[in-house]
């Protein structure tokens with residue numbers, strides 16, 4: 001283990017948050033079992049009080065998730081000089097087998113925590129807790145994932161020994177090798193680009209339709225999600241080439257470095273922001289048919305659609321700008 | 333406008349020290365009246381007022397406020413109802429020590445997100461109404477009993493409540509101040525406020541301003 | 557808009573409530589500031605040292621070759637240099653002469669280094685630290701005791717100025733003749749060799765060739781030194797951080813206790829707020845602002861104090877601990893340097909535990925029954 005302040009901060013933060021989440025999950029379980037809004041019993045009163053604790057814990061956990069995601073990649077980037085062969089986060093994450101799983105789980109848990117807060121926000125606006133079972137079901141599902149993240153992250157940090165020889169973006173993200181990443185990178189550019197703009201166009205169209213007509217929420221969620229996946233592929237397959245102005249450098253992490261004006265951060269933020277609010281739209285479709293949320297849910301969904309499209313648009317503008325004003329010119 | 337149906341409040345239910353404070357009360361209170369609850373100590377007056385004022389929830393039964401059931405509302409909404417509908421005057425005054433009179437009057441309105449400027453103006457007008465304008469920026473710790481009482485009333489009125497709940501309001505006041513208090517209540521009643529008072533004080537029971545006296549014993553209504 | 561106004565109102569109330577309980581809150585802020593101060597000092601110090609090391613090594617040659625005798629660094633013959641020069645890919649080989657000199661009058665260690673360029677024998681250039689150590693009556697000369705017991709009185713030409721005081725502070729630049737006289741170095745020998753290569757990618761191959769050709773030598777690559785430095789600084793700094801984590805833990809317990817041990821009066825205040833129309837989440841919001849104000853003010857204060865401590869008071873508290881290898885080292889000043897990333901890491905390290913420690917107590921406070929205030 002490397003005793004770096006950021007590593008200590010991340011580990012301690014994750015462990016503490018996990019402890020709070022275990023407590024929340026336990027309370028969530030109690031709520032699922034014993035909740036009875038009609039009753040004025042003391043049990044019910046104490047359960048209702050516990051919902052405040054859980055909401056607060058989740059809000060803190062989500063904020064921590066967002067900040068720790070960026071702190072984590074920045075740290076990986078920062079530590080790369082310690083490992084032979086590592087030039088950026090890609091190499092540091094590759095030092096042992098827990099690096100990339102931690103990274104992925106951080107993104108997934110970001111989505112879950114965000115989704116939970118969206119549902120919680122909606123539920124709290126109704127006078128009869130209509131989403132309570134659903135909400136705490138989701139909580140019981142998400143907490144183990146966050147615990148897994150803590151454990152895997154800890155294993156990752158424990159397995160970081162200076163001097164380990166690793167391979168970095170140059171080797172990991174090349175089309176020459178065999179493997180998933182290589183085949184992703186080798187994806188043909190033209191179809192991908194067409195798909196990206198088609199997906200973005202469709203998302204915007206569906207978003208607008210949903211905004212005015214209130215129809216096709218799930219469709220929007222799926223199109224938006226698919227577009228984002230295409231966007232991620234496009235990022236490593238060709239967009240980042242323009243950022244690096246190198247025809248062969250496909251790394252999704254170097255864009256976070258100061259040489260590239262930290263352009264990766266807004267890219268990641270808009271990507272995640274669009275994702276979580278897009279999923280939120282679909283997740284709230286069910287709530288529209290609930291009596292006490294009939295008016296509230298659509299209003300929240302509209303806001304989510306706008307936010308999601310806004311993020312997507314910024315994402316496209318940033319990447320389009322990078323491509324248009326790059327010194328790299330590619331013919332294909 | 334306020335309706336109670338078979339309301340029960342049991343403390344420590346199912347435990348050896350179980351105690352039934354309110355034992356099945358049916359009651360309907362009409363608007364624009366001054367209603368007084370009387371009865372011996374421990375008869376459940378305070379408990380009943382806190383149930384009506386949506387500060388606590390009944391163990392059983394239903395409460396309607398303006399024809400809307402509030403019994404099983406989540407705490408969030410219950411608080412909103414409380415903030416918008418009720419103004420409270422407590423026996424111990426319960427002002428916040430260390431704050432000035434005007435800050436105390438403003439405090440109940442903070443969560444509603446009103447601009448501080450307009451809020452301060454309204455609080456000042458209320459204090460002025462009760463002749464407390466020149467004491468607005470005095471810390472409440474230094475105020476006399478009567479002045480404290482008037483700040484308390486001003487605070488109860490800041491959110492434009494339609495119902496005022498007062499629990500033993502005259503317990504710490506002398507006769508002159510008690511009369512003054514009832515005069516103020518009478519005025520507020522004329523402006524259209526509904527007023528609920530719990531008290532032992534015969535001066536309140538016998539006041540000509542009171543429309544209705546309800547007598548309680550052991551958590552039940554014995555005379556209406 | 558009402559959302560912002562609400563935050564402002566509640567923040568206002570929180571501030572006034574913090575002021576009303578000055579004693580309790582100042583004690584907490586004081587302890588919090590101390591914790592941040594120590595952690596930040598450790599971090600600034602290690603990072604500054606690391607940066608100094610990087611500055612030194614920036615101009616260092618890509619490769620150094622030393623001779624080993626019985627596992628220890630020994631003088632290397634210049635013939636070795638000629639042999640290395642013949643390896644394909646080697647651009648140039650130079651010999652260096654340097655060593656340490658113990659000054660018994662000051663009890664200090666100096667680094668002597670031969671610099672041919674601007675020297676005639678009989679004069680030296682010295683670092684700031686040595687200049688400070690000199691007694692006033694030397695009239696611009698530096699006496700150095702040679703191996704045979706005689707003294708050399710060398711004229712001080714000038715003092716060094718450099719980016720990094722850490723290196724230059726104890727440095728004496730000297731001519732080859734004087735150096736050899738002081739340490740009695742035989743002709744044809746140097747301390748070590750520096751090698752420049754044409755293509756940096758071939759460094760490792762050339763290093764292997766050197767060890768094959770001259771088995772009693774050890775090539776050292778600059779990148780390797782950098783990495784070792786980095787690792788060792790991280791390790792030492794981290795070790796201290798671990799010790800300090802104990803203090804964080806103690807602080808967290810204190811914060812927990814402070815947050816849960818509410819006086820009757822504070823409880824009553826919360827009860828009143830709830831009774832007159834504040835909701836549980838409003839109280840939680842107030843507690844959130846309270847935590848934010850306390851953490852941020854302590855954090856800023858602690859960081860500023862640490863900055864002053866490390867860069868303007870020569871890190872009085874840590875020198876013996878962290879520098880380790882040179883207790884008798886002349887005083888030096890670290891170059892002020894602050895990295896936003898370090899500060900963020902520190903913010904995480906202190907604010908997250910504090911926030912979580914106060915979470916449950918705040919929630920307990922916020923869920924006080926409002927009807928409690930209706931009873932005596």
Ligand SMILES: Nc1ncnc2c1ncn2[C@@H]1O[C@H](COP(=O)(O)OP(=O)(O)OP(=O)(O)O)[C@@H](O)[C@H]1O
Pocket residue numbers: 343344351353371372373374375376377378379380931
């Ligand atoms: N939280 C509680 N736990 C247990 N018992 C309680 C609680 N609150 C009130 N009680 C009991 O309920 C009964 C009714 O109390 P309440 O305060 O309503 O009486 P009251 O009529 O207002 O009396 P007083 O005239 O003295 O103010 C009392 O016997 C009291 O001890």
Ligand SMILES: [Mg+2]
Pocket residue numbers: 377378379499500
């Ligand atoms: Mg009472």
